[in-house]
Amino acid sequence: MSRRTLVLGGARSGKSAHAEGLAPADPSVTYVATARRRADDADWEARIAEHAHRRPECWKTVETADGPALADVLAEASENELLLVDDLATWLTEELDAAGAWDGGPREPVHAEVERLARAVNDTKARVVLVSAEVGLGVHPATPSGRLFRDELGRLNARVAEVCDTVTLLVAGIPLRLR
Numbered sequence: 072m073s074r075r076t077l078v079l080g081g082a083r084s085g086k087s088a089h090a091e092g093l094a095p096a097d098p099s100v101t102y103v104a105t106a107r108r109r110a111d112d113a114d115w116e117a118r119i120a121e122h123a124h125r126r127p128e129c130w131k132t133v134e135t136a137d138g139p140a141l142a143d144v145l146a147e148a149s150e151n152e153l154l155l156v157d158d159l160a161t162w163l164t165e166e167l168d169a170a171g172a173w174d175g176g177p178r179e180p181v182h183a184e185v186e187r188l189a190r191a192v193n194d195t196k197a198r199v200v201l202v203s204a205e206v207g208l209g210v211h212p213a214t215p216s217g218r219l220f221r222d223e224l225g226r227l228n229a230r231v232a233e234v235c236d237t238v239t240l241l242v243a244g245i246p247l248r249l250r
Contacts, residue, residue: 073236074198079205079228080241087122087157089239089246090202096127100153103144105162107136122157130155136165142187148197159203162188163227164220173216178223185227193234203228205240 072093080086094100104122109115126132135141141162148154156162163181167173170180192199205228206221232238238249 072198072200075192075195075235076200076237076239077228077232077235078200078202078239078241078246081205081208084241085244086202086204086241088125089241090155090157090200091125093200094130094153094155096129098129098131099151100127100130100155101144101148102126102130102132103141103154103156104132104134105136105141105156105158105165107161107165135162142184142191145188145191145195145197145199148195148199150196152197154195154197154199155202156199157202159201159227159231160224163224167220167223172219172223181223182226185223185230188227189230189234192231201231201235203231 076090076093078086078090078093080089104119106115106119108119123132133139133144135144139147141156145154163185166181166184170176170178172178172181192201204224206224212218212221232250235250240247240249
């Protein structure tokens with residue numbers, strides 16, 4: 072397995088399950104969950120539970136939405152660890168929220184965090200598998216927030232892909248190795 076792997080795919084493409092399959096079922100794996108829990112959204116909670124159910128019990132879990140910054144988790148990881156980060160799209164959503172970017176707030180703080188993350192991916196001592204949604208292959212978003220998210224996630228994916236050794240795109244459950 073490569074030291075730095077990015078797994079991209081659309082909704083329900085199998086990207087998370089594919090990334091999980093790249094990691095061994097042993098305690099050296101830390102699953103880095105970026106999604107914020109939403110008690111008022113049963114569907115979202117069910118998706119989180121589905122992901123948690125698939126993970127081996129021996130994996131550690133770190134939740135970044137209310138915990139440490141993702142870049143810090145990467146920076147502090149040891150060379151004996153494998154970090155499985157799922158996923159960058161939900162991480163970006165939290166960064167856009169924090170910056171107030173949905174309502175026209177500045178994007179510079181988001182861009183700075185994206186750059187910080189890309190440097191952390193490049194510099195981490197750990198092996199890392201990152202999962203992210205691929206955007207821009209379909210309908211032009213009708214709303215300003217949809218276009219903002221599509222544009223910023225496209226930039227994030229491109230920047231992280233620059234520092235990854237392997238980039239895989241899942242289409243209809245089929246992994247296509249891009250690099």
